[in-house]
Amino acid sequence: MAAPPQASPPEPPQLERLHKVLAEAGVASRRRSEQLILQRRVRVNGEVVTELGTKVDHTRDVISVDNKPLPQRDPQEEKLYIALHKPRGYVTTADDEQGRETVLDLLGDVGGRVYPVGRLDNNSEGLLLLSNDGNLTFRLTHPRYKVEKEYEVQTEGVPSEASLQALRSGIVLDDGIKTKPATVELLHHENGRAWLRFIITEGRKRQIRNMLEAVGHLTRRLIRTRIGPLKLGDLKRGEHRNLSAGEVYALHKAVGLEAEATAMPPTRPGKPPVQPAPRRKQGSPASPLAAPRPSRFTRQGEGGEAYQSERPPRSSRPAPFGGSRPFPA
Structure with missing residues (x-):
């Protein structure tokens, strides 16, 4: 038997x-x-x-x-990789204690949970990567892996060559730590303002703004255009798209995870950009890069004025993990 x-x-x-x-x-x-x-x-x-x-x-x-x-992780969970053109006025977090709109409010349903890879402050704009790939997130954001981030920055005043050289060599900030060498290039200037290109490999809080302030210049606009091999391209403000398989592999390769990327199942194919540009208050001048959005909900601005928003108030939307702002910073 x-x-x-x-x-x-x-x-x-x-x-x-x-x-x-x-x-x-x-x-x-x-x-x-x-x-x-x-x-x-x-x-x-x-x-x-x-x-x-x-x-x-x-x-x-x-x-x-x-x-x-916390919701338990599905071991078969699909890895998601999304590029977003972050506009000003959105905070880079999953949930905000002050009730401000977050970058996740721009996405809608993308087929799973994703989280910002690194940060752009409230007044900064440009390329933001969102993913649920923890290993890639860690390496892209850790200075040990020296992933380049590229920015175009408008300054008040035109930096001198001596100031540009100081920015390239490194600036000692208020924490007493000197910034790492950076690529800084003057693109053009007009009417007492300049556009610079910055390429840095670290991501300290408000780093570029603080570097410019240290040499006597305020930052008027800060736009991230590249993270390693991933470029913002022609993605409009507020729009997002899935990364192509080639872009996903290039990001993994940039941080030494080629084997992991090769073993991954096929990612979602890249799709045309979705999500129109974010809402703006009535009466404010339209940005040349912003497209109009349909409005359905009346909200109140900081000054008490009413404006229209396509999204409902945050209080009517479900909070993550079944609660309201459960993890105070």
Whole structure:
């Protein structure tokens, strides 16, 4: 009599550091996630965790922050890669304590959860990558991998050659740390204002603005045009699109993840840009790059004036993880 077939052994758990899982879920940055752990605000399977080196299996373990559970990761979850032309006035976060509109409000349904890769501050614009690929996100944003970010910047006043050279060599900012060497080029100037091209390999908070202020110039506009091999191209303000398979591979190759990219299943094909440019208040001058949007909801501006918005008030939209702003910074 033949012996019954033996059951195949269970697959070993896929363990990752807890703070990395929290960051990939859009809770906070890795550093901020470590602080949440030390503050005893994170539980795994009901138990408070305070060890920073703790590893978890996000596909099986129940993880919560401030008693609000994170959705468990689907091991078969499709990797998404989206390029967005961020306009001014949107914050680069998954949720905002002050109720401001975020870059995720521009996307609508993209077929899964995605999170910003790096940041552009509220008044900056241009190329922003969003993804649910944690390994790629980490490498693109870590200065160790020296991924170039390119910007076009309009300044008040025209920097002298000495100022340009100082910007290229590095500026000691208020934190006492000198910026790394950068490529800085004067493109053109007119009426007391200049356009510069910056290429940097680090991403400190408001870095370019602070560098220019250190040499006596205010920043009027800051537009990111490139992240490594990925370019903004002709994507209009507020529009987004899926990256092509070639673009996804090029990003992985730029940070030494070619093998991972090769082993990935085919990504969604690149699609024509979607999502019209963001709303603007009635009576304000139209931007030459902005397309008009249909309006359906009346909202109130900071000065009390009424304006129309296509999106409903944030209070009527579901908050992430089933709660309202569950993870204060």
